[in-house]
Amino acid sequence: MSFLASSSLGPFASAYPLSPTVLRHTLSEQPLLSFEALAKAALELPSQYVERRVSNAPNGGEFAMDQSDDADVATVIRSISTSGNWIMLRFVEQLPAYRDLLNGLMDQIGPAIFPSTGPGLTVRGFIFISSPGTLTPFHFDCEYNILFQIAGDKQFATYHSGQPWLPLDRHEAYYSGSDNMLPWKDAYEADANIHHLRPGDALFVPYASPHWVKAGAEPSISLSITWQSEWSQSVGAAMQINPLLRRYGLPAGDLPAWPRTPRWRSLGCRVARKVGLL
Numbered sequence: 001m002s003f004l005a006s007s008s009l010g011p012f013a014s015a016y017p018l019s020p021t022v023l024r025h026t027l028s029e030q031p032l033l034s035f036e037a038l039a040k041a042a043l044e045l046p047s048q049y050v051e052r053r054v055s056n057a058p059n060g061g062e063f064a065m066d067q068s069d070d071a072d073v074a075t076v077i078r079s080i081s082t083s084g085n086w087i088m089l090r091f092v093e094q095l096p097a098y099r100d101l102l103n104g105l106m107d108q109i110g111p112a113i114f115p116s117t118g119p120g121l122t123v124r125g126f127i128f129i130s131s132p133g134t135l136t137p138f139h140f141d142c143e144y145n146i147l148f149q150i151a152g153d154k155q156f157a158t159y160h161s162g163q164p165w166l167p168l169d170r171h172e173a174y175y176s177g178s179d180n181m182l183p184w185k186d187a188y189e190a191d192a193n194i195h196h197l198r199p200g201d202a203l204f205v206p207y208a209s210p211h212w213v214k215a216g217a218e219p220s221i222s223l224s225i226t227w228q229s230e231w232s233q234s235v236g237a238a239m240q241i242n243p244l245l246r247r248y249g250l251p252a253g254d255l256p257a258w259p260r261t262p263r264w265r266s267l268g269c270r271v272a273r274k275v276g277l278l
C-alpha cells in the first residue's frame with residue numbers, strides 16, 4: 001500500500017539530504033494513529049519509552065517533564081485537548097503493528113534516499129501527541145527525519161545545521177551524553193524557515209537541522225520516521241572524538257558539509273572506543 005504521494009518522491013529525492021521538503025501522504029486515516037489507538041499503544045510500550053512533558057516551555061528554556069500528577073498516560077492522551085501536555089512514544093517499532101507500518105514507509109522512502117546516502121540505517125519511529133498550542137522548544141536531532149502530520153496542524157520552523165544556530169560545542173556534547181536542546185536568541189525568530197503542516201502534509205528534516213515546533217488550535221498527532229546513513233554515523237563519530245583530539249593538541253574540525261566524510265576522525269573514534277578512551 002502506498003502512503004506517500006508518488007508526485008512527492010521526485011522532489012524529495014532531489015532535495016535530499018540537505019533541504020527541508022514538504023511531501024503529501026495518506027496516513028491520516030490509518031487506524032493505528034488515532035488518539036484511542038495511541039492511548040492503548042502508550043500502555044503497551046515499556047514506560048521508559050513514553051515521555052510526558054509540559055506544553056508551555058519557551059524556546060531556550062527547559063522542556064520539563066510533567067510530574068504534576070500521577071495520571072496514567074492513556075488518560076492523558078484521551079484528555080490531550082485540555083491536559084497541557086506533549087506526549088512522546090519513542091521507538092514505536094517495538095510494537096509489531098507499528099513496526100510493519102514503519103517498514104512499509106521505508107520501502108517507499110528507501111529508493112529516494114539510496115542514490116544520495118545509501119540505505120537507511122537504524123530506522124526508528126516516534127509519535128508525538130500534543131495539546132493545542134504546545135511549543136517543542138528549539139533543539140536538534142542527530143538523524144534524518146520525515147514528520148507526518150496526522151491530526152491538527154503545526155508550524156515547523158527549520159534552520160540550517162550550522163553556526164550560529166547549532167553551536168559546535170552543543171553538537172559535540174550531544175554525542176557525549178548531553179541533551180539536544182539549543183540556546184535561543186530572539187533574533188533567531190526571523191531566521192526561521194517556517195513550514196505550515198496540516199493533516200496529509202509531511203516534512204523532511206535534514207540531519208541535525210535545528211528546529212522548533214508549535215502546535216495549532218487543535219490537538220495534534222505526528223509520526224516521525226528517522227534514519228541514519230554511513231555519512232551521519234561518521235559525522236557523529238567525528239563530533240564524539242573532537243574533544244579528545246583537542247585535549248591532545250590535535251586538530252579537530254567543524255561539521256563537514258555533505259558529502260565530505262570525516263574519514264580519519266571517524267576511524268580514530270572507532271579506535272578510541274575500542275581502547276576505552278571514549
Ligand SMILES: [Fe+2]
Nearest residue numbers: 139140141211
Ligand atoms: Fe525534533
